[in-house]
Amino acid sequence: MNRNGLVNMPPAGFKASLRSRVIVAAILVAIFVPAFVLGGWVCFFVFMAFLSLALIEVLLAPQKHYGWWVWVFTFVVTFCYVYWFVLKSNLIGYRKDPENYAFSLENYFSTLDISVIGIAVSLIGYFVISIFDKNFEFSDVSYLFTMTILLGMGFQAFYFVRYFPFFVYGFSSGFRDYTGLIVHGVTGPAVLQEAGFRFWGSITLEVYVFIGVIANDVFAYFGGVYFGKHKMNPRISPKKTWEGFWFGAVISFLLSAAWGLALAFTGWPMLPFLDRANFYWILLISFVLPLLSDLGDLSFSLIKRHYGIKDYGNILRGHGGVLDRFDSTIFAIIGVSIILIFLLHDFDFLL
Numbered sequence: 001m002n003r004n005g006l007v008n009m010p011p012a013g014f015k016a017s018l019r020s021r022v023i024v025a026a027i028l029v030a031i032f033v034p035a036f037v038l039g040g041w042v043c044f045f046v047f048m049a050f051l052s053l054a055l056i057e058v059l060l061a062p063q064k065h066y067g068w069w070v071w072v073f074t075f076v077v078t079f080c081y082v083y084w085f086v087l088k089s090n091l092i093g094y095r096k097d098p099e100n101y102a103f104s105l106e107n108y109f110s111t112l113d114i115s116v117i118g119i120a121v122s123l124i125g126y127f128v129i130s131i132f133d134k135n136f137e138f139s140d141v142s143y144l145f146t147m148t149i150l151l152g153m154g155f156q157a158f159y160f161v162r163y164f165p166f167f168v169y170g171f172s173s174g175f176r177d178y179t180g181l182i183v184h185g186v187t188g189p190a191v192l193q194e195a196g197f198r199f200w201g202s203i204t205l206e207v208y209v210f211i212g213v214i215a216n217d218v219f220a221y222f223g224g225v226y227f228g229k230h231k232m233n234p235r236i237s238p239k240k241t242w243e244g245f246w247f248g249a250v251i252s253f254l255l256s257a258a259w260g261l262a263l264a265f266t267g268w269p270m271l272p273f274l275d276r277a278n279f280y281w282i283l284l285i286s287f288v289l290p291l292l293s294d295l296g297d298l299s300f301s302l303i304k305r306h307y308g309i310k311d312y313g314n315i316l317r318g319h320g321g322v323l324d325r326f327d328s329t330i331f332a333i334i335g336v337s338i339i340l341i342f343l344l345h346d347f348d349f350l351l
Contacts, residue, residue: 006227007226007227008225008226008227008228008229010225010226011225014225028325031046032046035047036162036203036206036207037199037200037203038199039105039106039162039163039198039199039202039203040103040105041103043105043159043162044105047155047158047159048079048083050155050322050326051078051079051082051151051155052075053313053315053321053322054151054155054321054322054323054326055074055075055078055151056313057312057313057321057322057323058074058144058147058148058151058312058323059071059074059144060312060313061303061304061307061309061312062140062143062307063307063308063309064135064140065135066135066136066140067133067135067136069129069133070129070133070136070140070144073125073126073129074144074148077118077121077122077125077148077152078148078151078152080115080118080152081114081115081118081148081149081151081152081153081156082152082155082156082159084115084118085108085113085115086105086108086159089108090103090104105159105162105163106163106166106167106170106192108163108167109159109160109162109163109164109166109167110164110167110171111160111341112153112156112157112160112334112337112338112341113156114149114152114153114156119149122145122148122149123141123145126140126141126144126145127141129141143303150330151330153334154326154329154330154331154333154334155330157330157333157334157336157337158206158333160333160337161205161206161209161333161336161337161340162202162203162205162206163202164205164271164337164340165197165201165202165205165270165271166192166202168271168272168344169181169191169192169197169272170191170192176272176273176344176345176346178272181272201268204259204263204268204270205270205271207259208256208259208260208270209256209289209329209332209333209336210329211252211255211256211259212252212253212255212256212286212289212290212293212332213252213289213290213293213328213329213332213333215248215251215252215255215256215290216248216249216251216252216289216290216293216294216328217248217293217297217328218248219247219248219251219252220240220244220245220247220248220249220294221244221248222244222247223241223243223244223245223246223247223248224239224240224241224243224244224247225244227241227243227244227247228241228242228243228244229241229243230242230243232245232298233298235305236298236301236302236305237297237298237301240297240298245294248290248294249290249291249294252286252289252290252293253286253287253289253290256285256286256289257282257283257286260274260282260285260286261279261282261283264276264278264279264282265279271340273343273344281343284339285336285339288335288336288339289332289335289336292328292331292332292334292335292336293328293329293331293332294328295331296327296328296329296330296331296332297327297328299327299331300312300323300324300327301327311324312324
């Protein structure tokens, strides 16, 4: 510490670690920003690739040699959670009008849609494996059943937040009907083909979520390094401190709220019900974002401590694995998606 005892001295190797983190963060930005902006197949395959890496880390975390059947079943189940209803809807669209059909992600994200049948098949399947595979115990059933649902909801939520604006402005009749609003000078579903909306207006919501999560992670890290003294939960996350938590949460709230309010008050709201008149919802979501982010971080840390591993992987130098980087984002984006669904439906819990 310095002489007044308020600021900590950074640990040895801090600068080298920070440099590595910055490089990896820049690479991730270079990958995800074009995926967000371009959407379509680019977004589809980028998130599919990261989901595949995340599943590999999930299967390696217990440090057991699972049979190939466990790997195949886990991949199939999780991919079905994320993609089945999209592929099904596209197939229906093709059968109705094959001549004018074009693959689309934009038309189908009105809600999070995890199949109850898929959940039942997953649970039964893992129990069947545990009966015939002596290496696959009840703890493995519980772990993989939980993680496939969590990753299924999380990665579907990535797509949901990206494409929910398309549903709201183009197909929302029957709930709150926003299809007649003028967006970027265009009225109704025609806005879905307008370049300004497709490549900019529709990504502001996803950017909002990432601002909240990234700001919380970054400033909690620096707050903990320079001001951290009181541990939050050493049993789960030895380095997390209350000082870092508050530092990250406050700045996350300020930055995400500033983004959302700036868009609302300049007439370019992220969603029609997140406009100037409903600014308080922006404040509420901005408040919840860092809390969900920290919950995700601690929850995934709990799993790592259970299996005695420091990181899920090392593919992202300085960040660990994909799950180490996206643990907080998964919880945050699921939570935000649920809030947005309830807002669109006037908090009707019987959806």
